[in-house]
Amino acid sequence: MTTGNARSQSGSELGYARVSxxxxxxxxxxxxxxxxxIPxxxxxxxxxxxxxxxxxxxYRVKTA
Incomplete structure (x- = not known):
């Protein structure tokens, strides 16, 4: 299980969730x-x- 958050290039909050x-x-x-x-x-x-x-x-592209 992975969860993370970062800001996008536009400054809005983004999140990432993974379930395997x-x-x-x-x-x-x-x-x-x-x-x-994070909505x-x-x-x-x-x-x-x-x-x-x-x-x-x-997610990586949006936060790069």
């Missing part, structure tokens, strides 16, 4: 990000993934 196992909770990660002011619309999510993480690549 069925026992991990995406909702818990979204709640944690919301508790620090769900600003969260990139990868689920049940292997080495390919499309949302992570998108």
């Amino acid at each position: 196992a069925t026992r991990q909770s995406l909702e818990r990660q979204l709640d944690a990000l919301a508790s620090i002011g 769900v619309a600003g969260v990139c999510v990868d689920k049940k993934i292997t080495d390919d993480r499309p949302a992570w690549r998108h």
Whole structure:
């Protein structure tokens, strides 16, 4: 389970959540990000993934 946050190039808050196992909770990660002011619309999510993480690549581009 991975959760993170950063500012985008425009200065808005973004978040990243990743769940790779069925026992991990995406909702818990979204709640944690919301508790620090990151809206769900600003969260990139990868689920049940292997080495390919499309949302992570998108998140990295927005925060570079």
